[in-house]
Amino acid sequence: MRARGLWLAVAVGLLVSGARAQSSNAKDLAVGKVLVAARELTDPNFAETVVLLVQYDKESAMGLVLNRRTRMPISRVFDDIKEAKGRSDPVYMGGPVEREGVLGLLRAPAKPEDAEPVLGDVHLVATKALLEKTLAAGTEARVFHVYLGYAGWGTGQLAREIELGAWFIFRGDAGMVFDRDPATLWSRLIQETELRIAGGGRAWPYGR
Numbered sequence: 001m002r003a004r005g006l007w008l009a010v011a012v013g014l015l016v017s018g019a020r021a022q023s024s025n026a027k028d029l030a031v032g033k034v035l036v037a038a039r040e041l042t043d044p045n046f047a048e049t050v051v052l053l054v055q056y057d058k059e060s061a062m063g064l065v066l067n068r069r070t071r072m073p074i075s076r077v078f079d080d081i082k083e084a085k086g087r088s089d090p091v092y093m094g095g096p097v098e099r100e101g102v103l104g105l106l107r108a109p110a111k112p113e114d115a116e117p118v119l120g121d122v123h124l125v126a127t128k129a130l131l132e133k134t135l136a137a138g139t140e141a142r143v144f145h146v147y148l149g150y151a152g153w154g155t156g157q158l159a160r161e162i163e164l165g166a167w168f169i170f171r172g173d174a175g176m177v178f179d180r181d182p183a184t185l186w187s188r189l190i191q192e193t194e195l196r197i198a199g200g201g202r203a204w205p206y207g208r
Contacts, residue, residue: 026159031056032119034172035063036189041166045096048186051151052105052172054116054124061153064103067182068093074135074146077102083135092182094147103150104131107143107174119172142178168193 035051048067055062069092077091078084094103104125106115114130115123125131134144153161161167170176170189179185 026162028169029053029056029061029158029162031117032122032172034066034170034176035167036170036186036193038166038168039190046151046166050176050182050185050189051095052118052177054103054105054118054150059155061158063151064094064105064147065092065151066177066179067185069182070148077146077148078131078135081132081135083132087135089141091146091148094149095151097150097152099149101149102128102131103147104134105145105147105177106134106139107178119177120174122172122174122177145178 031053033053033056035049035053037046037049037051041047046065050066051063052066053061053063069090072091074087074089074091075084078087093099105118106112106123106125107121108115108123109121111117111123112125112130112134114127115125118124125134131146162169168189176185
């Protein structure tokens with residue numbers, strides 16, 4: 001009961017502060033929203049993670065973990081693609097589901113053909129052809145990330161986790177997706193959330 005009451009207080013504080021974190025209402029879930037794991041979420045698959053929702057409907061949800069950068073270079077993942085040869089920028093562990101699969105997030109002013117819009121000028125790259133084309137174009141790591149696997153939820157599963165206080169819901173932006181220091185992204189967002197709840201009123205590290 002105490003934990004539940006604490007979560008309700010957190011939700012009210014966020015609404016009053018006008019911060020980007022929203023309430024625990026599952027109606028706030030949508031493509032382009034970012035999930036920030038609560039400190040109490042200890043599942044090793046999701047503890048201290050920041051997840052971007054790239055697909056969402058009443059039946060299922062799919063997201064990519066933004067802050068688990070590996071030491072594996074893109075050239076190793078795409079060792080059969082000549083355009084990836086020599087690329088040392090690392091791939092990210094997108095989630096525990098189908099880790100042999102590869103997805104990408106690309107920031108581009110116009111939506112590339114076959115890409116799926118996620119938020120603003122950020123698009124999901126889900127086909128091998130588009131991945132190869134993006135690599136062939138020499139797209140820089142600051143606007144193109146590659147992910148192994150994804151996070152997935154079945155019917156009503158994510159909504160129940162939200163109701164239990166496992167996640168904070170944020171409005172996503174490109175700054176979060178392509179953060180220069182993903183290893184500290186979760187801790188910064190959690191600390192800013194707690195500061196605002198405490199009445200600090202400090203500005204968010206992102207935001208327009």
